[in-house]
Amino acid sequence: MATHSTLIKPPKSLPHHSPIENVLSLLPLVDIGPDIYTNARPLWHPPGARGIYGGAAIAQCLAAAQATIPKDFTVHSMHCYFVLAGNSEIPILYHVERVRDGKSFITRTVQARQRGKCIFTTTLSFMKENSGGKQTVQHAARMPTDIPPPPALDPNQDFFPSKAGSTIDDRPFESVRVPPTRHKEPSERKLRQWLRARGRISDCPPEVREQEISEGERANKPGDNHQAHLSALAYMSDSYFIGTVARVHNLIRFASRKNIEALLRNFDGDEQERRQMQEYLETIARDEEEENKEFGHAAGQAPDSRAIGMMVSLDHAIFFHNPRAFRADEWMLTEMESPWAGDGRGLVHQRIWSKDGTLIATCVQEGCVRLQQKKESKI
Template structure:
């Protein structure tokens, strides 16, 4: 593993402070607040460490309540809602400076056989044919109006190899396009065989680009271009089939609606061999500066 991935794994390795309490570090992100994907992943790690062995995360539902302070630790309190024969439910509240900033409900299931069907995976170019994040940012460096945005974005995504199928929102602001964005991603290194770790890393990455289709629909370049401001409001994920975060995953994202200063993103994540692994939905604040 590279240094960036080591740092990310260390960030997500929340410290146990009590039987059902944990403490997580924070760090800066592209925006001057804690990255939402970090809080989702840390809370899911905390919940997972109180779950009976052999039960895998199958869904999470989360709300972002306040902006996180990157200069302060985050306390995670886990509530054991239920341990049933097949399912385990946990609720996690994240607190900073004495106030809740986030809460998450997660469900875990013991493996069982069942009916099996899925939607088909879209046909897209393979990741090896696409620009890396560094190459894409270099190509469009003249688009950014926010100082040091490209450098901060590179640092924030250093542990993730993320490649757009087609142009990202910042490539051509002012030109409305179909509200759909596809990216390939994987973490940049080989991981141990820990299912919870892989799920948590995918949750971390899932918050990076899910509102891009909202920007595309309106020809907005995004946070680095300075023509919108935004933040995640809520986040939901359903984990259908096993996956590995160190293998290529296709993130197919679209936006069916934006209104009232909010935009909705919904997505599916496929493994490279065509298995539908995850469904994701997120609503976020998307405002035009006045």
Template sequence: MTKVSLGEYLSIGHSSAENTADDTDDNDATMPDSTSQTVKPPPPPLPHHSLIESTLELTALTDVGPTSLAAAIRTVPENFCIHSMHCYFVLAGDWTIPVIYTVELVRDGRSFATRTVQARQKGRCIFTTTCSFQRPSEGLGLEAQEPLPDDLPPPENCNDGEEVARRMVQDGRMTEEGFAAWKKTKAKDPFERRLVGIHNNNNPNPTTKRIRSWVRAKGTISAPRGAAPHLEALAYVSDSWFLGTLLRAHKAARVGMMVSLDHTIYFHSPFRADEWMFLESDTPWAGDQRGLVHQRICGKDGRLIATCFQEGLVRVIDLKGEEEAEADVAGNSGSNRGEGGARKESKL
């Protein structure tokens, strides 16, 4: 079985290295020492590229998923397309040192190819994902998907959260400094967003609620529809505010810590990440200090682009009164934190 070590994106300095089947030593022993790598400097912004393309060139340690996907895509034939990736956040990472991505070529078949990617620091695995690729199929097949909501407003008719944030300042629930910091973070976000709202927000059953929004990458991504940069951009945005679905649905809970445990994406059809995409999230289950969230991502034309699942550790401090909970949900629906005051921690 062949393994390819990629010192790309967050680090450079080692070219691809192959370990033959005769190499039976522990992987940590053969892994290049991350201290010998050279950290790749941030690329200058390119006016003819989307901001997300520059962002993915030096992805933050909290977002190793898109970078791992990029590493896996580089090892499969061009006519194979990603159809699923299953990720696990294993250990806390250190943003001050490079990450080495190791791609294992698990299987190369006529119709499917499988890759396992490990993100490593100091010889330890901090993140792992298994990606499955499929060659485009021919012939008859089943086709079905859930349509868009009938009452869904277009993104042009939805607010970007600033109106809500300003109202929070007026109500004394956000300081002027906090608003300025929110604006600064929003300006750096490689995606622009429009908030639709929470369907069934007043229903006491949190599993019936649907958190809805529109999102698209700022600028124009230089690659054609369905190419790797669009896939990586979707992997990046699919984790934004996703676990916060729990806080918006369980609005009477005050959470002290949220940690992403795993993340799964099923890719369904080609798309452009710089065109408006509809995101709808819900939470079908919570228990044992964990919560499960589900998300569907559709194109503006209604095509289902991707389906995502994520599970996280959720530690509740106490339960709030209904009036206080309503205020928190209204405020955080437009804020960048989006976690109902929770301290969201990622193992990365």
């Protein structure tokens, strides 16, 4: 059976839109039914992963839900479940259900479906702007101060140099790893990185077929102004998230040449795609090897010899604390830690601050983390 990554031919990328806006753009399927959207462009399947990058489903579900709410409401939380691995060669349909419209809060659920099956589901809550009252209880975790600052670059300038045929050219965001904290216990280790969307997110919304949207609906299109930054943040929040469990345990995933060769051996793309995949894996391997040396030096031990057999996300929650007080195309600091792992699962907490120290969001993810089991010798 022939497969197509999008229902409609992807529109041309607009020069005034950042890469992440083009990646996350949606198309409304008004001929199929109300509040149904689809991905306008093919979605990324990370090398070695079972399905599409989870951040795409998170972000596009958020964008679809945002298209159905008034402009003075903003998302404050979303709770997501990964049900099935998404296929990058098949279009995704996002079905939005308008659960409740209240005076201060609005609730939406979104199901991402492929071939009639739900692959991802989320419930989102939106709050009316400035409805908390003039007097409020306030506190926030402070951003760490013992870390090197991010590169001092213009928002329109990319940190990574562009290379012809490189996967870096296509990346919608970029990150700079910060040395991890030197704690002995895995539950105490903190992994940090600076990240931001590449280019500059435009002030106008992404392309969503202007001719199919009325003037009254135009203000609520996915990605409208601050909504584009929220969708971008949701997309980036899944970067190296559940992988934190393996990283705090010094488990080798890609640093082994044998592991990379095994992934390349099973790859069925063309030669250019193969080179791109190899470059991507080797970049991750270098970061992983450096990080393992830092952890090993701090703990007085070598990297763990155990190997990951399966690692997939099960659920993902985002709590947006200051949803209108940041730009996703400016450097943000993330700090991840894993308070618990056991029974084939692991839990990771993530905090995200803007460069000026404002706590933007807190994320929580649980995933399936299974080791390769040694075969017992038969007597």
